[in-house]
Amino acid sequence: MLHNKSFVKKTKGGKVMKQVREHYLRDDIYCGTPSCTVCDSSGARLSDSASTILVVDTNVVLNQIDLLENSAIDDVVVLSIVLEEVKNKNMSVYNRLRAICSNSNRKFFVFSNEYHRDTYVKEMSGETKNDRNDRAIRVAAQWYQKHLGGAVKVLLVTNDKENKRKASEEGICAETVESYVKSLDRPDLLDLLVRPSSEDAEMEDVEDHRPSKRKVIYSEHKPMSEITSGLHRGIYHQGKLRVNRYNPFEAYVGSESIGDEIIIYGRSNMNRAFDGDIVAVELLPEDQWQGEKSLSIVGEEDEDEDEDVHLAPNSADDAPRTTPQQGSTGVTNAGSSRPSGRIVGIIKRNWHSYCGSLEPMPMPGGSRGVAYALFVSKDRRFPKIRIQTRQLENLLDKRIMVSVDSWDRQSRYPSGHYVRTIGEIGDRDTESEVVLIENDINSRPFSAQVLACLPPLPWSVSSEDLSIPFRQDLRHLRVFSVDPPGCKDIDDALHCYALPNGNFEVGVHIADVTNFVFPGTPLDDEASQRGTSVYLVERRIDMLPKPLTEDVCSLRSDVERLAFSVIWEMTPEADIISTRYTKSVIKSAAALSYVEAQARMDDSRLMDPVTTDLRNMNSLAKKMRLRRIERGALTLASAEVKFQIDTETHDPLDIGMYQIREANQMVEEFMLAANVSVAQQILKSFPLCSLLRRHPTPTKEMLEPLLRVSAAIGLNLDVSSSKALADSLDLAVGGDPYFNKLIRILATRCMSQAVYFCSGDLSPPEYHHYGLATPLYTHFTSPIRRYADVIVHRLLAASIGISKLPSVFQDRLQLTSIADNLNYRHRNAQMAGRASVELHTLIYFRKRPTDTEARIVKIRSNGFFVFVPKYGIEGPVYLTTRAEKGSGEWYVDEQEQKIKKMDGSLSYSILQTVQIHMEVVEPQPNRPKLQLTLI
Template sequence: MLQSKSFVKKTRQGRVVKVVREHYLRDDIYCGAPSCKTCDTSAARLSTSASTVLIVDTNVVLNQIVLLENPAIDDVVVLSVVLEEVRNKNLAVYNRLKALCTNSLRKFFVFSNEHHKDTYVKEMVGESPNDRNDRAIRVAALWYQSHLGVNTQILLITNDRENKRRAIEEGISSETVESYVRSLGKPDLLDLVVPSSSAGVSMEDVEDLRPSKKKVIYSEHKPMSEITSGLHHRVYHQGKLRVNRYNPFEAYVGSESIGDEIVIYGRSNMNRAFDGDIVAVELLPQDQWRDGKSMIIADDEDDEEEDVHLVPSSADDAPRNENLVQPTAGSVAPVSGRPAGRVVGIIKRNWHSYCGSLEPMPMPAAWKSFGQKNYFIGDRDTENEVLLIENDINTRPFSSQVLACLPPLPWSLSSEDLANANREDLRHLRVFSVDPPGCKDIDDALHCMPLANGNFEVGVHIADVTNFVLPGTPLDEEASQRGTSVYLVERRIDMLPKPLTEDICSLRSDVERLAFSVIWEMTPDSEIISTRYTKSAIKSCAALSYVEAQARMDDSRMMDPLTTDLRNLNSLAKIMRLRRIERGALTLASPEVKFEIDTETHDPLDIGMYQIREANQMIEEFMLAANVSVAEKILRHFPLCSLLRRHPSPTKEMLEPLLQTAAAVGLDLDVSSSKALADSLDRAVGDDPYFNKLIRILATRCMTQAVYFSSGDLSPSEFSHYGLAARLYTHFTSPIRRYADVIVHRLLAAALGIAKLPPIFLDGPQLMSIADNLNHRHRNAQMASRASVELHTLIYFKKRPTDTEGRIVKIKSNRFIVFVPKFGIEGPVYLVPKGDKGADWVNHNPTGQSSSSLSSRFVKQLFAANGGISC
């Protein structure tokens, strides 16, 4: 049967068009009950003995997903109208519901009521879409009731009073969530029920003790139509809101329409917008624009704590143009150049999970436990969980479907693997790996062999993950969702299940493993003569740590073959590095710290800067070379669908803060190209040993992050990697912990003709969405690692007030920002007690401001005096 759906739609250009679509109604949609005699039962999912079948309403799914996820609730029919409504309202809940419906252990059945000839309902005149959907649910429930007969009870679960009343009128048994769960007689389930405001005691009945509840705090957001016309008439300005890292009540909106950043002060001006939202901003009258100085006489809310932070590592999360306006010397500038504004509407929310804390009310009316654990602020486990949730990191254990994809354990190299004509047997080679101490997921190993003609054969062997992770399997899906492993200070969240990560794929010493190898012939001057790619079988002879490898190279008494290999590699790497730097690769610095963790309590015992040795640089050099070689190979074979990594050149504006700071110290940086910048960074040496490093950190902060992309989406001129000064770059060397590398492995295998290219690569939009997801996950993983380091730093200093040296990197009107190189942390130090804001302590001289700041040494006394940083 055919139904025509017709509706009116507004196009992106603002025109109104009528859309007519076909909507087929069918008679071959089955009910999903195995006991049914009329339907095809091959795809049935409900249990055979089900006496009650539940049909859930949309609001129940949206509010009670935790309850539905409990295995006690089963035999549920999910109607497609409900699925659609849930998808439109909350994507996260939709995904959880979808997981439930696909889980073979749960008895959730999806019934396409919208395409069934008996359950499709047409919208009646004057009926709202919501009412129509409710009616569709009731019609479907009624159909089920007559279809399954008297032996099975159909129960419509809804918390909507009106829907329930009508259902009962029409002869469908219907219950609210609470009454249904109560009837099950399982008190622990009752804890999972989220009390809804429309059922039971409504919130209005309880008198609210908080006076603020009655008052209008924020002005209402403008409707979208008004915002669009306002943007059109240039009354409003659109941009992405970025909150100041040090002050949650100050934000910036970069606006193209006025070509400057609009500053937004205070909570009410920010009007419920969060960091990352796309907002519409209205400019305040010019007399309300404040200069940098009056920032301190801010709203009452401004007295919140400013926290100590790790240094932001790239421009993406550091506010830009911070130093743009410098008040004129000594005077209180009457009009500043920075426009101020207030948010009038949010165009696009940056949806994302946030964590907050509850403060008990003075008179707790009814304090209900939600059946979850109690969490306390400052508790390490709590804070850890918070940072995982806020960065949207999936820590759930791998599902049974995923684990089913693993090869049987214990795994060992089989004769079939060796018999494979595409796999070369390289077990006779002296292969070894160098990694950080305690590394269990070893995904790269090297070998170096002098050839008779004086050249070297150098091989990089990467764990052959794609041999185990086949495209399209649940394991592959899961890995592509997770995107990357996440490294926290005391914990690692794997992308692949543990047996793969730590055993089957890990290139440990003295075991035979499968690898994907890139083998070069190099001259002693590190010129690559030929490159060969092959799948291989290797046997690593040693898994060294960086320290061990360094010690072997430095110890002149050691002359064993392994050490010789190391020295050869090192000398090759040095030349390669030099050449790379000559091409203009930047050596950027980011302060990395390292913790020693107490094995029992997991509290940090010691903290220090991560030391970079020659051995680290040696490994890095060969990994870079392998990545570049692979990038060239896959791009040559698949010019339209290769996954590459690019680092866009920073624009002039982005480098502005660096240039200003440098100019303040009397340093002239040339930023015309990466080479020029690299050279001038090399020349920037002050009396202070940390000076160069600081400048490099500042430079790093001006750059955006490198991103993955599909080569079909951009023109070849945009492929280049600025930071590495490489024309092409990709990620090939860590497939155990990055999904991008898995994709690249598949591309390379297809390029060599070993495997077929999975069809997903031909689907441009999907490839792009994978690249986007990888970028997003990569970034979140970095943020989480940083937050974890930050957390442990705080825990460490909580017990140990420390005196140490710091460097001032920035001077603000009432505070300055201090960087402590030893621990890699940065934080503000207030010079004025916080209550006494008006005090005018600075007679500052803008040009002098940072010249003193970068070179002067401040001793921690100041910190102690102000309590700013003694965490």
């Protein structure tokens, strides 16, 4: 049956046009119940014996998605009109709903009511779109009831009063979510319910719990029409809000329209916006532009917020953001302050679920009653969230997840609802889980579909693999691998032979992951989503299933494995004469650890072939490294720490700095060379769709903190180029051995991180990798643990003509989105790794209060930040207590980066060594933190 839809639409140019679309109504859309005699039940999803089938309204989906995700709710019919409405209103809820619908364990059925002959409804004159859609839902519910007859009850779940009333009039069973959930008799589900907004009359009693009853705290958000016209006229600016990780009262909006970041101070100026929201900002008058207010370490509002001890940041992206500080005692200098603004409206919310715990509170009298509690997110960027719960006693000492529902003008905090419990606070597994959730890392086991893509196990190289013409047999070569001790996912191996003409043949062999992971398979999709393996202190979350990472792909010793090899001919001066790429079969002769390899090289008595190869390679690597440094590659330093974990309790036994040996540098050098060679090769073949990695040159502003520090201690750093910086870093040798490393750590912190990108998106000069001082770079050498390398393997295979280029590469947009996802996952994996180290540091010091040496790295008005080299952590040391904050006993000398006592008796300057005491304290129950005090 054919039917034409016609509607009017406003075009971009502002013209109003009539659009006519065909709309085919069908009779082959089935109801999805397996017992139905009329319909084809092959695609049925609902359960056989369901006594009730739920038809959900759009508002239920939008507000109660957490409830729908709970497996207690099943046999749900999702109408296509509901899906469409949800899609228009909230894309993330739509994606979640789609995920439930496609999950084969859940009994959710999508009924395309809009295309069904009997359930399509035509808009009546004078009827609004919304009313029409509500009617469509009712018609579909009615159809279901008639279609299934009396055996099954069809229940329309709606929170729209009008819809419910009309449904009852038309003889459809309808209930609100609340009454439906109550009828299930599951109190835990009730917590998942979103409370109706506080304007609702029946919830009035809730307000009594609030101290600020009916007081308007925030200014109103402007209506969308006003925001649009304001943006158009240039009085408002649009951008994504980013809250300072270290000070939740300070946020930034990167605005394209003024080409600068707008700073937003304080919760009232932030006006209920969350981190990640797209907001409209109005600039404050220039005389209200504040200079740097966050001179002190502590947040300025009346909440208990203070700095925790953190791992030392590794790059500018993780470091707390500081703008140049003015004046010594808060004299603001209007000329150099940055634009400040306030938020007038929120264009797009970025609400999701947050991990944290409830603020400790006394138990209310009635134990079974409803209690209101404040939830404190673990991530300090988010405000506290008010939730309602019936199981307060269970939740108080738990880590829980909470999602935000609304934030009205009268409440200081947003209101939300409980989603699920993760575990007990302080428990290592719980806290690790929190780390994973906070960083959006999927640690679920691999699904059956993914595991079905694995090759049959036990796997070994077959004659088929050998007979493929492009796969070269390199089993006769003496290949070996050098990795950290205990490494199971060995993805690289090396060989080095002296050629008769005096040159060397050097080969880098990388696990041939793409021989097992084919594009478009569930395995590939999963890997592409995960993006990278995540290394926590006590566990590893793999990107690929374990049989692949630890066995089939891992280049273990004495077994034949498939590899993708890069083979160079090099002169003894380490100049590359020729490069060859081939898929191969290798048999590793030895899997060495860095320590072993180093010991072999150092032991002059050993003359066995592997050791000779190692020495040859090391001398080549040294030359390559020297050349790279001459080109201006930076030797950056980070304070990586290493734990010794008790094998039984998994508690940390010892921490120390990660030691870097020559053998590490040797392997690194060849990996870098392989990556560079591969980058050149793939870019030559696919100039528009290669996946490369770049490291942007830091701007002057980014290096500002480093320059201020170096000026204060009388060190002259030249930052005009990476070469100049590298040279002046080499010259920066202070009185003690750690000085140079400290300066390097500070320098590293000023730089942004390297990112993946699609070569078609940028122009060739932008491909530059600043840190490595190479015009091209990519990742090729770790396909077992990074998805970027898998992509690069496919590109390389296509460029040497042994396989076809998968279709993803035809679509630049898709490739860009893959690169973005990889960057996101990569960053999250790093954050998770750091958070895990922080967690274990805390566990370690819980039983071991320690006195140690620390270096001052940042001066604040009431104290300073110290860096503890031995443990790689950084944290605040207060000179004044909170009570006497700002009493003026201390003042900061900005020029010399010193904090002095007023009477001049005592002063601390930057990079000075101080003795500190480290101890875990619990200012509040269940909230341990590491405290540093001066001794």
